[in-house]
Amino acid sequence: MIALDDARALVFRSVGRLDEVTLPIGELDGFVLAEDVSAAENVPPFPNTAVDGYAVQAADTATTPVELAVVGELAAGAAPTHVVRPGTAVRIMTGAPMPEGADAVVMVEETERLDGGALVRVRSSVRVGDAVRAAGSDVVAGTTVFRAGTVLNGPSLGVLASINRNTVSVVRKARVAVLSTGDELITDGGPLAPGQIRESNKTMLLPMVQAAGAQAVDLGVVVDDEQRLEEVLRSAADTCDAIVTSGGVSMGDYDVVKAVLSRIADMTWMQIAIKPAKPFAFGLLANRHGRQIPVFGLPGNPVSSMVSFEVLARPAIRQMMGHTPERADRPRIWAIADEAIRRDTDGKIHLTRVYGAFAPDGRLHVRSTGPQGSHQLAAAAQADGLAVVPDGHGVAAGGPVEVLLLA
Ligand code: AMP
Ligand code: MG
Numbered sequence: 370m371i372a373l374d375d376a377r378a379l380v381f382r383s384v385g386r387l388d389e390v391t392l393p394i395g396e397l398d399g400f401v402l403a404e405d406v407s408a409a410e411n412v413p414p415f416p417n418t419a420v421d422g423y424a425v426q427a428a429d430t431a432t433t434p435v436e437l438a439v440v441g442e443l444a445a446g447a448a449p450t451h452v453v454r455p456g457t458a459v460r461i462m463t464g465a466p467m468p469e470g471a472d473a474v475v476m477v478e479e480t481e482r483l484d485g486g487a488l489v490r491v492r493s494s495v496r497v498g499d500a501v502r503a504a505g506s507d508v509v510a511g512t513t514v515f516r517a518g519t520v521l522n523g524p525s526l527g528v529l530a531s532i533n534r535n536t537v538s539v540v541r542k543a544r545v546a547v548l549s550t551g552d553e554l555i556t557d558g559g560p561l562a563p564g565q566i567r568e569s570n571k572t573m574l575l576p577m578v579q580a581a582g583a584q585a586v587d588l589g590v591v592v593d594d595e596q597r598l599e600e601v602l603r604s605a606a607d608t609c610d611a612i613v614t615s616g617g618v619s620m621g622d623y624d625v626v627k628a629v630l631s632r633i634a635d636m637t638w639m640q641i642a643i644k645p646a647k648p649f650a651f652g653l654l655a656n657r658h659g660r661q662i663p664v665f666g667l668p669g670n671p672v673s674s675m676v677s678f679e680v681l682a683r684p685a686i687r688q689m690m691g692h693t694p695e696r697a698d699r700p701r702i703w704a705i706a707d708e709a710i711r712r713d714t715d716g717k718i719h720l721t722r723v724y725g726a727f728a729p730d731g732r733l734h735v736r737s738t739g740p741q742g743s744h745q746l747a748a749a750a751q752a753d754g755l756a757v758v759p760d761g762h763g764v765a766a767g768g769p770v771e772v773l774l775l776a
Contacts, residue, residue: 370640370641370642370647370716370717371639371640371641371642372641372642373641373642373643373680373718376639376641376649376651376681377680377681377684379637379651380651380663380665380681380685381684381685381688381694383651383653383663384611384663384685384686384688384689385661385689386540386688386689386690386691387540387541387542387543387610387689387690387691388540388541389403389404389538389539389540389541390538390539390541391536391537391538391539392536392537392539393535393536394526394529394530394534394535394536394537397521397526397529397537397539398521398522398523398526399520399521399522399542399582400520400521400539400540400542400690400691401518401519401520401521401539401540401690401691401692402515402516402517402518402519402520402521402537402538402539402691403517403538403539403540403691404517404537404538405513405515405516405517406513406514406515406529406532406534406537407511407512407513407514408508408509408510408511408512408513408514408532408534409510409532409533409534410508410510410532410533411504411505411508411509411510412505412507412508412531412532413502413503413504413505413506413507414504415466415467415504416466416467416501416502416503416504417445417464417465417466417467417501417502418461418462418463418464418465418467418474418500418501418502419463419474419500419501419502420463420474420476420477420500421461421462421463421476421477422460422461422474422475422476422477422478422479422480422500423437423439423458423459423460423461423474423475423477423480423489423491424443424453424458424459424461424467424468424471424473424474425437425453425457425458425471425472425473425474425475425491425495426453426454426455426470426471426472426473427472427473427494427495427496427497427498427499428455429455429456429458429491430473430475430491430493430494430495431494432494433491433492433493433494434490434491434492435490435491436483436488436489436490436491437456437457437458437488437489437491438456438457438458438487438488439457439458439459439460439486439487439488439489440452440453440457440458440459441459441460441468442459442460442461443459443460443461443462443465443466443468444462444465445462445463445464445465446464446465447465447466448466449465449466449467449468449469450468451468452468452469452470453468453469453470453471454470458471458475458489458491459471460486460489461474467501472497472498472501473495473496473497473498473499473500473501474495474499474500474501475491475493475495475499475500476500479491479492479493480492507531508528508531508532514528514532515528515529518691518693520692520696521537521539539691540690540691541610541690542582542583542584542690543583543584543609543610543611543686543689543690544583544584544586544608544609544610544611545578545583545584545585545586545609545610545611545612545613545686546586546588546605546608546609546611546612546613547571547574547575547578547585547586547587547588547613548571548588548589548590548591548601548605548612548613548614548615549568549570549571549589549590549591549614549615549616550590550591550592550593550598550614550615550616550617550625550626550669551568551590551592551593551616551617551669552592552593552623553565553566554566554567554568554590554616555567555568555590556568556589556590568590569671569746570615570616570667570669570671570674571587571588571589571590571615573671573674573675573746574613574615574667574674574678575587577675577678577679577683578613578686581683581686581687582687582690582692583611583686583687583690586605586608586609588601588605593617593623593625594625595625595628595629598625598626598629599629599632599633602614602629602630602633602634602654602664603633603654603656603657605662606654606655606656606660606662606664607656607657607658609662610662610663610689611662611663611664611665611682611685611686611689612654612662612663612664612665613665613667613678613682614626614664614665614666614667615667615668615669615674616667616668616669617666617669618638618648618649618650618666618667618668618669619648619668619669620648626650626666627650627666630650630652630654630664630666633654634652634653634654634655634664635652635653635654635661636650636651636652636664636666637650637651637652638650639651642716642717642718643676643680643717643718643719643720644715644717644718644719644720645668645670645672645673645676645720645741645743646667646668646672646673646674646676646677646680646720646743647668647673647717648668648673649665649666649667649668649677649681650664650665650666651663651664651665651666651681652664652666663685663689665677665678665681665682665685667682668743670743670744671743671744671746671749672722672741672742672743672744672745672746672749673743675746675749676720676755679699679755679773679775680720680755680773683697683699684697684698684699685697698773699773699774699775700773700774701757701771701772701773701774702733702771702772702774703769703770703771703772704723704725704732704733704734704735704754704756704769704770704771704772705732705733705734705735705767705768705769705770706723706735706736706756706764706765706766706767706768706769706770707725707734707735707736707766707767708736708737708766709763709764709765709766709768710723710737710756710758710763710764710770711762711763712758712761712762712763713762714760714761714762715760716760717760718757718758718759718760719741719756719757719758720755720756720757720758720773721737721741721755721756721758722737722738722741722748722749722751722752722754722755722756723735723736723737723738723752723753723754723755723756723770723772724736724738724751724752724753724754725753725754725772726753733754733772735753735754735756735770735772737756738751738752739751752775753774753775753776754772754773754774754775754776755772755773755775756770756771756772757770757771757772757773758770
């Protein structure tokens, strides 16, 4: 058996980063920046008011109350036309540019309109700069706003819009082919013939691939036929950036994935010291363009498939898309086991499916989702996390346990 960390290291050092593409801002959510971005413009572009009120010369408000002549009005989007001289004020709305001569804004709540608006009474003093947002106080032109490696999201795309960067270079998203193998699997909704079961792995994995930020490509169920499987794998390698298979990687006589991949790809067949998901295969399949396409051979048992995807395929696919190793992985947290998580010594790390919530003590409290067999997907599907239970006798009730957060 190989340690999980060694298996992960082997996989991570074999997957390359995908190439870069330049995309418009509307398509960039979730992508990883491939370049440093610096600002060509100041944000805000001009000094403006942070409040609704009156633009004044701060010196005029040294003693209050004071009455000032209102010489004009400015809404956001309007260009200033009036100059604020001593003894005068301009009525101004949030975001409007500061008029010439003014050096502070009195908020409207501290004022009173007199004479139908011709005069304003100011009740409290302001200092130079009060309620004024300086040009460049958000972003200074010429400075770097985001470094390569930043994951773009709503707020960061908002920043790009604010500096008029409408396209940027990012790491391409991976197209990930997903296929299930097995003569016993049916997907047509019909009655089950003896020995048949309903396919669940690819149905599970396709959205997991999407949620990882990649583009999932459904290659369906492939029967246990070497020639057919080879065709599907080769065509997937020609059109996709990674391939995720489930089933057929253990020691059985009909494990055609093992037979075919051993022949056409450069594979490492592993028995990983974890439970579930001990069998796992990883390798590179050369496509007709000469590119090496990573192949993740997940075990067929649905819970094993799920766990194997989580700890091996998902982080690797995310690293291909430019995520740093830390961001490629699920976050880990030390939680409290609210009930004992029992296990026996077997030389493996157990990845126990747990559910839980943060309690008022600030800690995540977890319990087992129930039966932990590798075919018991219904219980596993309740999981918020995978508890990393080291070899030994488990965790006592109330004891600490490290959890990989899935949700
Ligand atoms: P295998 O690794 O192909 O020997 O499969 C191990 C177990 O997982 C067997 O019980 C299979 O029937 C089951 N299995 C394999 N693939 C799937 C799938 N796509 N959906 C549900 N069960 C599967
Ligand atoms: Mg099979």
